[in-house]
Amino acid sequence: MIIINFLYIGIDDTDSNEGMCTTYLANSIINKFKENNIEIIDFPLLIRLNPFAKFKTRGNGAVSFKILNDDKTDLAKKIVLDEIKSLSMFEADNTNPGVIFYTGEINQELIDFSKKAMNSIITIDEAKEFVDKINADAHMFKNGRGIIGSLAAIGYQIDDFTYELLSYRIPDNYGKNRKIDEKSVLKMDKQTYPDTFENYDYTENYMAIEPKTPCPVLYGIRSNNIESLKKAETIVKVLEPIESSCIFKTNQHTDDHIQKIDNISDLEKYSSYSFKGELKNNPITIEGGHVFFKIKDETAEIECAAYEPTKNFRKIVLKLVKGDIIELYGGIGKENTFNIEKFKVIKLNNIKYKNPICECGKTLSSAGKGKGFKCKKCGFKTKDNDKIATIIKRDLIEGEFYETPISARRHLAKPLCRMNLGV
Numbered sequence: 001m002i003i004i005n006f007l008y009i010g011i012d013d014t015d016s017n018e019g020m021c022t023t024y025l026a027n028s029i030i031n032k033f034k035e036n037n038i039e040i041i042d043f044p045l046l047i048r049l050n051p052f053a054k055f056k057t058r059g060n061g062a063v064s065f066k067i068l069n070d071d072k073t074d075l076a077k078k079i080v081l082d083e084i085k086s087l088s089m090f091e092a093d094n095t096n097p098g099v100i101f102y103t104g105e106i107n108q109e110l111i112d113f114s115k116k117a118m119n120s121i122i123t124i125d126e127a128k129e130f131v132d133k134i135n136a137d138a139h140m141f142k143n144g145r146g147i148i149g150s151l152a153a154i155g156y157q158i159d160d161f162t163y164e165l166l167s168y169r170i171p172d173n174y175g176k177n178r179k180i181d182e183k184s185v186l187k188m189d190k191q192t193y194p195d196t197f198e199n200y201d202y203t204e205n206y207m208a209i210e211p212k213t214p215c216p217v218l219y220g221i222r223s224n225n226i227e228s229l230k231k232a233e234t235i236v237k238v239l240e241p242i243e244s245s246c247i248f249k250t251n252q253h254t255d256d257h258i259q260k261i262d263n264i265s266d267l268e269k270y271s272s273y274s275f276k277g278e279l280k281n282n283p284i285t286i287e288g289g290h291v292f293f294k295i296k297d298e299t300a301e302i303e304c305a306a307y308e309p310t311k312n313f314r315k316i317v318l319k320l321v322k323g324d325i326i327e328l329y330g331g332i333g334k335e336n337t338f339n340i341e342k343f344k345v346i347k348l349n350n351i352k353y354k355n356p357i358c359e360c361g362k363t364l365s366s367a368g369k370g371k372g373f374k375c376k377k378c379g380f381k382t383k384d385n386d387k388i389a390t391i392i393k394r395d396l397i398e399g400e401f402y403e404t405p406i407s408a409r410r411h412l413a414k415p416l417c418r419m420n421l422g423v
């Protein structure tokens with residue numbers, strides 16, 4: 001019997017807000033592997049972890065890939081470490097690269113570690129202990145925090161997944177305006193959506209495939225399948241050289257961070273959930289344009305927020321009223337406020353209680369608590385205290401989902417165009 005043994009490679013925390021991208025580093029390693037006849041097996045994985053991890057640069061992404069563990073293993077490890085040393089943003093305070101080489105099996109404890117990296121916070125010491133426990137080969141640069149994401153990216157079980165095609169710029173162009181033909185992006189979106197998605201934000205009018213940071217990425221196209229990515233790539237026109245491109249298999253756009261819970265009292269900080277509840281009050285806008293409301297169930301209540309960057313989504317949230325029952329998706333950061341990513345309307349409170357109308361046509365006023373109503377015009381009085389239930393028309397639809405715009409959406413959030421895929 002031939003036992004196939006793999007070398008898993010995990011990489012994280014190589015970039016900063018000033019430059020680089022861990023996917024680019026992975027792409028450079030994969031290209032060097034090719035020059036040395038080392039083939040990676042399957043697609044490289046781009047794994048997004050806990051959106052509330054404190055030291056993330058942007059989307060808390062880590063990368064892993066696997067090759068055969070054979071006579072090229074030492075060469076492969078050397079290539080990985082050389083590329084990390086030459087490309088990482090060591091000068092940035094919060095860049096602490098970590099590389100993991102692992103030749104064991106992807107067992108339950110590794111899988112559980114990855115789940116923990118998605119749903120809660122892991123310390124560097126915990127990760128170091130775990131490295132010893134599973135006998136991995138860890139390379140830590142500076143404080144080496146990157147080993148947390150690297151371990152998690154190796155052990156991550158990818159059930160639902162999407163792909164992202166990332167095209168990279170030549171280094172001379174880093175930091176300069178990207179030259180992507182907008183019309184071609186619109187055409188690509190028209191011809192490949194919904195197989196590809198989040199290409200263009202029509203509510204905010206901008207190309208969502210184009211990053212806003214000085215990183216090496218020229219554009220990223222997200223998709224449910226490879227065929228549409230290949231088609232999209234032929235349609236998008238760019239007016240600058242592409243150095244290389246790479247397709248990653250990823251947990252982006254899958255809601256993998258969302259844990260479904262029954263009770264609001266089960267919510268914990270630094271984690272993401274979906275749950276049902278009833279609005280305790282009408283949403284209000286506070287200074288800075290953030291919209292807040294409270295939601296409750298029999299066990300607890302929590303403040304929910306649609307922050308200013310969610311733009312027009314806030315207008316939709318403001319249509320909710322006290323008594324509406326909704327299912328919320330999102331997570332809790334350090335403020336102990338639930339950050340809304342999307343919501344589904346379960347039951348609208350479309351009944352409004354109004355004072356009765358007098359025979360003279362005027363709306364009756366309260367005559368005091370428990371004392372019925374009186375008419376200020378004709379003097380009519382009634383001891384009856386019951387208000388009249390009136391059905392009001394609502395702009396929201398029961399059963400519908402409402403989501404944040406692409407510009408404010410998390411990488412992990414499943415867009416509505418993927419909600420009906422049965423995944």
Ligand code: ATP
Binds near residue numbers: 120
């Ligand atoms: P980009 O999206 O541009 O790749 P990033 O947002 O992924 O950047 P990193 O530079 O990778 O940011 O930094 C994230 C850091 O947080 C890494 O060191 C990673 O190991 C660590 N990390 C990831 N998940 C957790 C977690 N659950 N608990 C603690 N630390 C974590």
